[in-house]
Amino acid sequence: MDEDTLIATVFAPLATDAGADGLGDDAASFAGGAGDIVVTCDALAAGVHFFPDDPPAAIAAKSLRVNLSDLAAKGAEPFAYLLALALPADCRGDWAREFAAGLAADQARYGVTLLGGDTLRASPGGGATITVTAFGRTGGGATVRRRAARPGHRIVVTGTIGDAALGLQARLAAPYAIDASHAEALDRAYLWPDPPVAAWRVVREFASAAMDVSDGLIGDLAKMCRAAGAGAELDLSAVPLSAAVRAAVAADPSAFDRAVTGGDDYQILATMPDGQVAGYVAAIEALGFTATPVGTIRGGEPRVTLLRDGHAAEVLDGRFQHF
Numbered sequence: 001m002d003e004d005t006l007i008a009t010v011f012a013p014l015a016t017d018a019g020a021d022g023l024g025d026d027a028a029s030f031a032g033g034a035g036d037i038v039v040t041c042d043a044l045a046a047g048v049h050f051f052p053d054d055p056p057a058a059i060a061a062k063s064l065r066v067n068l069s070d071l072a073a074k075g076a077e078p079f080a081y082l083l084a085l086a087l088p089a090d091c092r093g094d095w096a097r098e099f100a101a102g103l104a105a106d107q108a109r110y111g112v113t114l115l116g117g118d119t120l121r122a123s124p125g126g127g128a129t130i131t132v133t134a135f136g137r138t139g140g141g142a143t144v145r146r147r148a149a150r151p152g153h154r155i156v157v158t159g160t161i162g163d164a165a166l167g168l169q170a171r172l173a174a175p176y177a178i179d180a181s182h183a184e185a186l187d188r189a190y191l192w193p194d195p196p197v198a199a200w201r202v203v204r205e206f207a208s209a210a211m212d213v214s215d216g217l218i219g220d221l222a223k224m225c226r227a228a229g230a231g232a233e234l235d236l237s238a239v240p241l242s243a244a245v246r247a248a249v250a251a252d253p254s255a256f257d258r259a260v261t262g263g264d265d266y267q268i269l270a271t272m273p274d275g276q277v278a279g280y281v282a283a284i285e286a287l288g289f290t291a292t293p294v295g296t297i298r299g300g301e302p303r304v305t306l307l308r309d310g311h312a313a314e315v316l317d318g319r320f321q322h323f
Helices: 003-014 018-023 056-073 094-110 163-172 180-190 198-208 215-226 243-251 254-261 274-285
Strands: 027-033 034-043 079-085 113-121 129-137 154-158 209-212 231-235 267-272 291-298 304-308
Touching: 003 018, 018 027, 027 079, 034 056, 056 079, 056 094, 056 129, 056 209, 056 267, 079 198, 079 274, 094 113, 113 274, 154 274, 163 180, 163 243, 163 254, 180 209, 180 243, 198 267, 209 215, 215 231, 215 267, 215 291, 215 304, 243 254, 267 274, 274 291
Parallel strands: 079 113, 231 304
Antiparallel strands: 027 034, 034 129, 079 129, 154 267, 154 291, 209 267, 231 291
């Protein structure tokens, strides 16, 4: 049973409130006066989402930011979070202090506060597990859902794709034959994801559907298609790549496949009518980010058709799956 099937068949029946959307989205929501309160939860485990010897501040930042990325993609302004920590028995006080310092820096950066949580000892021999539950507000607007993607709408992604996936690959295997500055950029993208959290208001204003890219651009677009009951055409030649990723692809063309399937991007994948694209891109750029049209939602079977320069294309799936 893969992760999507596990969620859909085992846990989704427990999500009886309409705001949970059948566990078919990145976050739940419930009425909170003007607009919705949006809730999301992600857990990160040592040896799965981070290396045990990664800097504690980087682990803290990733734990919080992957949740804030979900909120931004729902058009929600983050305001608070809960933290649950399962720590190994040999966890040192200085590790915890550095971890807390990483959280404090991001609280100041993103305007959020810790509301509470829990701490416990991990099972013997187990590594740290960090679980964050984050809360956001949509103000006077509604939560932006995956399922609202419509045939004819354009697909737009923020930032660049593949940096973190290639940064992880370089740590697991022989580094790509690229110069030190590009290797450093890829490693930093893996350690310190930088989602466009401030874009929440732009998403709410322009996007018909949106989600964050955490499990790979192609795989996450496929999830959006399934939620919306629509297909999509993705132009691989339009996917935005950083200079570091382009250098890695030049050194090893197979790096492209990992870049578009590997995950950990935490960028925003949004759809909107064609007439909204220019305004959306301009508003994203005004915040200091970038946004690039990469395809179109189509009718028919809910799957992603890959194109390159107008011709059918294929990639090898480099996704990590929990199950």
